[in-house]
Amino acid sequence: MNNTILNLPNTDSKRKLTEQLIQTAREIKMLPDVAAKAIAIADDPNASTQAFANIIAQDPRLTRDILSLSNSPLFPRAPGVKPISCLKMAINRLGSRQTKQMILVSCYSSMLNQMDLEEVHVREILARHSFLTGVISTKLNKLFKLGIQGEEFTAGLLHDVGRILLATAAPKEFKLLDTMDFTERHDVIKEEIEFIGTSHAEVGEWFLLRNHLPEELVSVARHHHNPAASGKFKRFVALISVADDLANYYQRQELEKEYDCTNLASLRLLETLGVENSIARLGEAWPKILSESVESSGQLSRL
Numbered sequence: 001m002n003n004t005i006l007n008l009p010n011t012d013s014k015r016k017l018t019e020q021l022i023q024t025a026r027e028i029k030m031l032p033d034v035a036a037k038a039i040a041i042a043d044d045p046n047a048s049t050q051a052f053a054n055i056i057a058q059d060p061r062l063t064r065d066i067l068s069l070s071n072s073p074l075f076p077r078a079p080g081v082k083p084i085s086c087l088k089m090a091i092n093r094l095g096s097r098q099t100k101q102m103i104l105v106s107c108y109s110s111m112l113n114q115m116d117l118e119e120v121h122v123r124e125i126l127a128r129h130s131f132l133t134g135v136i137s138t139k140l141n142k143l144f145k146l147g148i149q150g151e152e153f154t155a156g157l158l159h160d161v162g163r164i165l166l167a168t169a170a171p172k173e174f175k176l177l178d179t180m181d182f183t184e185r186h187d188v189i190k191e192e193i194e195f196i197g198t199s200h201a202e203v204g205e206w207f208l209l210r211n212h213l214p215e216e217l218v219s220v221a222r223h224h225h226n227p228a229a230s231g232k233f234k235r236f237v238a239l240i241s242v243a244d245d246l247a248n249y250y251q252r253q254e255l256e257k258e259y260d261c262t263n264l265a266s267l268r269l270l271e272t273l274g275v276e277n278s279i280a281r282l283g284e285a286w287p288k289i290l291s292e293s294v295e296s297s298g299q300l301s302r303l
């Protein structure tokens with residue numbers, strides 16, 4: 001492991017954690033070969049839809065997931081429009097950019113299922129959090145009219161991938177470190193670094209880089225607890241950070257308390273970046289966004 005990325009001090013316990021993380025990351029490949037080839041074709045402006053479909057079709061699970069996702073609440077159909085029934089139709093309707101995102105979603109779901117988590121409920125709670133943050137991100141993108149085209153869902157889905165890695169690689173430390181109570185408005189990153197010498201943000205960044213994922217997704221994994229530090233992706237990371245906060249509110253199960261976003265740093269950052277009245281707009285829209293997202297993400301996580 002490159003210690004310049006995962007900045008672990010050189011003590012015995014930290015060395016052991018590094019080894020466990022490397023071992024886990026070796027066993028888990030986020031992008032199988034077919035998916036990696038399909039993503040390369042999606043990024044090639046000269047590639048044909050047929051070539052794209054031919055590659056995806058080599059992987060039955062990927063094909064099945066793309067068809068399911070195309071007909072899911074992520075892509076609401078206008079009245080009278082038929083469900084998508086074949087891969088080429090899915091690519092034509094979604095476009096290669098959205099299809100690429102759906103490939104990443106499918107790979108992430110299958111990665112979650114491959115992970116040898118000792119406790120099933122840890123996987124379920126973290127998967128729930130991933131899908132909920134992903135769906136809320138799509139709603140916030142529309143609310144704030146940011147014009148992001150599908151990448152926000154994937155970024156919401158992957159933002160806490162470091163937590164999943166830590167829970168798999170070092171379950172004992174994870175249990176002490178992360179109580180999964182979603183009370184995160186304090187400095188969780190600082191606490192994690194004090195306790196284990198690294199954080200789920202650093203581990204997530206390291207894992208996504210190792211798997212050659214796009215830089216905006218890497219930046220979200222690294223900076224979602226401090227979007228102001230995310231350089232050219234500030235707006236994007238701030239959006240995911242707001243979605244994360246609303247998902248945390250829901251998962252704290254304190255719904256008798258009103259959600260309060262007035263002092264949320266990532267929302268204030270969005271305002272300074274030109275998203276006018278974002279605090280007032282979210283203050284009004286959050287109940288509808290949350291109830292719709294809870295329903296859609298529940299359906300998606302069962303795909």
Ligand SMILES: [Fe+2]
Nearest residue numbers: 159160200224
């Ligand atoms: Fe996080």
Ligand SMILES: [Fe+2]
Nearest residue numbers: 129159160244
């Ligand atoms: Fe999170």
